[in-house]
Amino acid sequence: MSGWIRRAGSALVAAAMIGLPIVLSAQQPQSEFVPADTLPQEVLPATPLVFAAYAFVWLALVVYVFALWRRLGRVERELADVRAKLGPARS
Amino acid sequence: MQRVVVPALLVVAAVMFMWAPYRIDAAPYESTMGLVQKIFYFHVPSAMTAMLSAFVCGFASVFYLWRRNPKADHVALAAAELVVVFGLIVLVTGPLWARKAWGVWWQWEARLTITLVMWMIFVAYLLLRRFGGPGSEVMAAAVGIFGMALVPFVYWSVNVWRTLHPTTDVARTLPPEMAGPFWWSVFAFLVFYAGLLLVRVRLERARAALDDAYVLLEE
Amino acid sequence: MAALRAAWLVTQKDLRVELRSRELVYTTLFFAVACVLVFAFAFGSPEEDTAAGVLWVAVMFSGTVALGRTFERERQGETLRALLLSPVERGAVYLGKLLALVALMSGVQLVLVPVVALLFHAPLGRAPALLAALLVAGTLGFAAVGTLFSAMLSRARSRDILLPMLLYPMTVPVVIAGVEGTVALFAREPNLAMAETWLAMLVFFDAVFLTLALWTFGAVMEE
Numbered sequence: 001m002s003g004w005i006r007r008a009g010s011a012l013v014a015a016a017m018i019g020l021p022i023v024l025s026a027q028q029p030q031s032e033f034v035p036a037d038t039l040p041q042e043v044l045p046a047t048p049l050v051f052a053a054y055a056f057v058w059l060a061l062v063v064y065v066f067a068l069w070r071r072l073g074r075v076e077r078e079l080a081d082v083r084a085k086l087g088p089a090r091s
Numbered sequence: 092m093q094r095v096v097v098p099a100l101l102v103v104a105a106v107m108f109m110w111a112p113y114r115i116d117a118a119p120y121e122s123t124m125g126l127v128q129k130i131f132y133f134h135v136p137s138a139m140t141a142m143l144s145a146f147v148c149g150f151a152s153v154f155y156l157w158r159r160n161p162k163a164d165h166v167a168l169a170a171a172e173l174v175v176v177f178g179l180i181v182l183v184t185g186p187l188w189a190r191k192a193w194g195v196w197w198q199w200e201a202r203l204t205i206t207l208v209m210w211m212i213f214v215a216y217l218l219l220r221r222f223g224g225p226g227s228e229v230m231a232a233a234v235g236i237f238g239m240a241l242v243p244f245v246y247w248s249v250n251v252w253r254t255l256h257p258t259t260d261v262a263r264t265l266p267p268e269m270a271g272p273f274w275w276s277v278f279a280f281l282v283f284y285a286g287l288l289l290v291r292v293r294l295e296r297a298r299a300a301l302d303d304a305y306v307l308l309e310e
Numbered sequence: 311m312a313a314l315r316a317a318w319l320v321t322q323k324d325l326r327v328e329l330r331s332r333e334l335v336y337t338t339l340f341f342a343v344a345c346v347l348v349f350a351f352a353f354g355s356p357e358e359d360t361a362a363g364v365l366w367v368a369v370m371f372s373g374t375v376a377l378g379r380t381f382e383r384e385r386q387g388e389t390l391r392a393l394l395l396s397p398v399e400r401g402a403v404y405l406g407k408l409l410a411l412v413a414l415m416s417g418v419q420l421v422l423v424p425v426v427a428l429l430f431h432a433p434l435g436r437a438p439a440l441l442a443a444l445l446v447a448g449t450l451g452f453a454a455v456g457t458l459f460s461a462m463l464s465r466a467r468s469r470d471i472l473l474p475m476l477l478y479p480m481t482v483p484v485v486i487a488g489v490e491g492t493v494a495l496f497a498r499e500p501n502l503a504m505a506e507t508w509l510a511m512l513v514f515f516d517a518v519f520l521t522l523a524l525w526t527f528g529a530v531m532e533e
Contacts, residue, residue, distance in 0.1 A: 032264045035119035046126040046191050053130040053184040064176050075297045082304040156529045211479040224467030233530045
């Protein structure tokens with residue numbers, strides 16, 4: 001077990017040390033997107049990734065709006081109840 | 092006024108979101124990244140919204156810290172929550188894009204790291220509000236201000252350090268077929284954000300009113 | 311000027327209290343070395359970068375402990391309120407506590423750095439001034455944020471878990487710059503120019519965080 005951890009830790013540090021300069025020197029950051037008409041050959045299918053990304057965005061926003069709506073309904077109902085209790089008592 | 096503004100904002104945003112996929116589909120593929128680059132049309136607007144929200148939280152926090160106006164505190168809390176929501180979208184859609192474009196899910200380079208850190212700071216803000224006990228609004232305001240101060244580093248880091256992440260010039264130099272859907276998405280996200288912020292602030296205000304009402308009830 | 315003198319008085323007070331018992335120095339130092347030991351077992355065969363990483367993590371963790379203890383001491387004696395009630399600028403109190411903490415952490419680092427260098431074969435003698443500058447700048451940045459948060463949390467519930475929860479994300483830029491600078495310094499082919507760049511970044515962070523903290527300390531500590 002500890003050998004596993006040691007190796008993982010060393011691998012991580014080694015990868016960072018070796019990988020970063022290689023990655024930095026091999027790829028220049030993009031500063032412009034260039035449109036294209038046809039898709040080049042794919043090795044890793046992009047469609048599930050794109051689908052997952054958009055699905056997540058929709059899901060996250062819908063869930064949040066729904067949760068917000070429910071919370072708001074609950075609090076406003078409670079507020080109306082408490083205000084009603086106060087209503088007749090308030091002088 | 093709120094009865095009209097909030098539903099209007101949310102309806103407009105919903106319509107724009109429903110139309111967005113058509114526009115995004117019509118946009119051309121990017122020559123080096125292909126289909127997966129289309130994640131960009133929601134990934135970047137989410138990032139912009141998250142950063143905007145961080146500034147809203149920061150400014151509201153400044154206002155609260157010095158004026159102790161409860162309304163400012165409500166806005167700060169609402170904005171912090173929205174940073175976490177939109178930040179989560181950025182942090183999930185980004186790796187999905189990266190897996191294809193860079194071959195790895197994650198890289199510990201400047202922009203990704205600082206975005207994750209910023210997200211965690213606002214999660215910490217929410218945890219502090221929840222578990223900090225009395226007086227946590229003031230402490231959270233300090234956290235919000237510091238969080239806002241880190242946002243420029245998020246933006247500037249990618250331009251200062253050579254990294255894998257596309258530079259911020261990309262958005263400015265988009266060809267028109269891509270710019271259209273992109274700015275459409277940005278606008279949709281911002282309108283939606285405005286609506287969400289107002290709703291969330293209303294929730295907070297109602298909560299505060301409820302607490303006050305309970306106090307009156309005790310008397 | 312009066313504010314700076316007041317700050318110096320606060321620092322002196324803290325240092326004097328500390329020198330009498332030496333509680334914080336001993337316990338913080340031991341804790342730091344214990345951290346290093348844990349890392350020594352975690353990374354059985356140290357790579358080139360391990361020394362820098364271990365050093366900065368030990369600094370951060372032991373710094374958090376020292377922060378907690380410093381303000382716990384104040385809380386128990388109710389001296390923080392007394393300090394804040396005294397007719398000096400709030401910022402002076404903050405600055406005084408900050409400098410005392412930096413002194414404490416630097417004292418601990420005087421022992422910690424050689425220990426780490428020994429255990430992880432780091433070339434200490436290569437650029438000692440630059441290394442010291444990195445450590446001071448990093449400690450200052452960490453302490454600037456830490457003093458503010460620790461002070462404001464001293465009256466909060468769950469303060470001992472809330473402090474690291476707030477402090478670590480906020481000081482990540484300091485750790486990144488510190489570690490990267492130290493790595494550049496310790497590397498087999500050292501890149502001193504890179505280390506200096508990271509030092510400049512640290513100084514910039516320090517300036518921003520210190521200003522922010524001074525600015526907000528008074529308002530945050532108001533009851």
